Amino acid sequence: MKRLQLLFLILVSATFFSSCTVVNDDPIDTAISLRELLEGQDLWYIDYHRTAGTGNVPFVSKAFTLSFLNGRLYANNNMVDVGKTGNGFGVAVGSYATSNRFVNLNHGLDGSFEFEVVQLSNTEIRIDCTSRNVSYYLIGYQRGNFDYDKLFYDNIEYFLQEYMAWERVKTAGGSPNVFDKEHYLQFTPKNNVTFYSSHDPFGMNVDNIKWDYVGGYEVANINGYPKLKILTLNYDGGDTEKFELSVINDERIALYHLRSQTTYTFAGRGFVQYLRSKGTSSAKAVTKYEGRKRSIIKRKTVERRVLK
Numbered sequence: 199m200k201r202l203q204l205l206f207l208i209l210v211s212a213t214f215f216s217s218c219t220v221v222n223d224d225p226i227d228t229a230i231s232l233r234e235l236l237e238g239q240d241l242w243y244i245d246y247h248r249t250a251g252t253g254n255v256p257f258v259s260k261a262f263t264l265s266f267l268n269g270r271l272y273a274n275n276n277m278v279d280v281g282k283t284g285n286g287f288g289v290a291v292g293s294y295a296t297s298n299r300f301v302n303l304n305h306g307l308d309g310s311f312e313f314e315v316v317q318l319s320n321t322e323i324r325i326d327c328t329s330r331n332v333s334y335y336l337i338g339y340q341r342g343n344f345d346y347d348k349l350f351y352d353n354i355e356y357f358l359q360e361y362m363a364w365e366r367v368k369t370a371g372g373s374p375n376v377f378d379k380e381h382y383l384q385f386t387p388k389n390n391v392t393f394y395s396s397h398d399p400f401g402m403n404v405d406n407i408k409w410d411y412v413g414g415y416e417v418a419n420i421n422g423y424p425k426l427k428i429l430t431l432n433y434d435g436g437d438t439e440k441f442e443l444s445v446i447n448d449e450r451i452a453l454y455h456l457r458s459q460t461t462y463t464f465a466g467r468g469f470v471q472y473l474r475s476k477g478t479s480s481a482k483a484v485t486k487y488e489g490r491k492r493s494i495i496k497r498k499t500v501e502r503r504v505l506k
Contacts, residue, residue: 232315233296236266239321239338240286241274243349246334247494253330257291257305259492260472262349264336269293271303275472277350277357278448286341301325347425350445354427355417355495357445358385362404362468363396364451372460377439382407383464391415393431404468411435417443419499428500429453 230238241263249259258264261273262280265287274280274288283289292305304310313325321338339345350357358364364383382396384407394409413433420426420442429443441453446463453462 231296232299232301233266235315235317235323236294236296236301237268240341241265241339241344242323242336243339243345244334244336245352246492247352247496248335249332249494251330251332253327253332255308255311255327255330255332255334257308258303258325258334261288261291262353263288266294269295271305276360276470277353278360278466278469278471280349280448281341281344281346286344350448351424351427353492353495354443354445355385356492357448358451359387360470361466362470363407363466364464365400365467366462367450367465368463370461370463372455372458375455375458375460376437377455377458377460377462382409384409385415395431395433417495417497419497420502421499423502426502 236242242265243263244258244261246259257273260275262277263274265272267287270290271292271294272284272287272289273291274283276283280286280288291307292303294304295302299316300312300314302310302312311327312329313327316324316326318324318335323336323338324333325336326333362384364385366381369378379397380395381398381400382402384394384396386392386394391414393413393415395411395413396407396409398407398410411433413431413435415432416430418428418430420428425444427443429441431439431441433439440456441462442456444452444454446452449466451464453464454460455462
């Protein structure tokens with residue numbers, strides 16, 4: 199009787215392990231096809247800061263999410279309006295086809311690239327493009343549980359660049375200081391560190407704003423506060439201003455001035471939409487494809503109590 203029980207246990211175990219693999223304690227169902235795996239998640243977030251290799255696939259590096267729907271490839275190249283554009287999937291950018299463990303992505307502008315897909319868990323994959331010597335890590339979500347906070351705070355430098363200007367719309371508390379004169383800020387893709395500021399009157403046409411000052415900016419993490427960042431503006435003239443930066447929504451940010459304890463609210467003006475699909479229109483959008491290249495951002499981490 200014991201031998202029969204042992205034989206039964208061996209057979210059951212063999213059946214289980216033939217259909218599932220365990221990676222990082224997350225069981226992987228190997229019975230599904232690669233196409234079913236890719237299409238099983240609404241959105242694949244590209245965790246760009248984990249990218250490995252020396253190469254680059256332009257349309258993957260520019261995207262924040264990819265979606266695979268019935269042979270059509272979709273991408274969210276902007277954080278502004280993410281969750282709304284294309285019912286959350288983004289804009290159609292090309293097509294895809296799978297074969298065994300490989301997927302071929304055919305982009306409308308950049309052309310065709312083949313990737314080997316390595317499944318790391320039920321909701322995480324790595325796609326390797328050997329011809330370009332680059333690997334990307336993708337995390338899968340359904341639209342209803344997508345981690346918008348991770349998207350914005352992991353990539354906040356790029357979010358700041360998605361408007362031609364940020365106009366100050368509210369000032370609360372604090373003591374008078376020189377930053378009160380700054381009515382507009384602009385964060386550019388130029389090395390991801392260049393900003394401009396302006397004292398022009400409120401309500402200016404974005405194209406007519408005169409940028410009075412220029413400098414470099416830096417974003418730092420705050421230990422224990424994932425939804426706050428430290429923004430430091432280093433003016434070329436020698437002045438330095440530090441803020442706690444938080445995202446209110448995809449059109450507004452709050453800057454808490456550490457020295458004066460003033461909270462400034464800035465609203466985005468002149469939305470820059472990257473690779474807008476044909477047939478769509480927006481009065482506030484400027485469509486671009488070139489001009490922004492993502493890079494792996496390494497931020498320092500500081501303690502919040504030291505800052506006040």
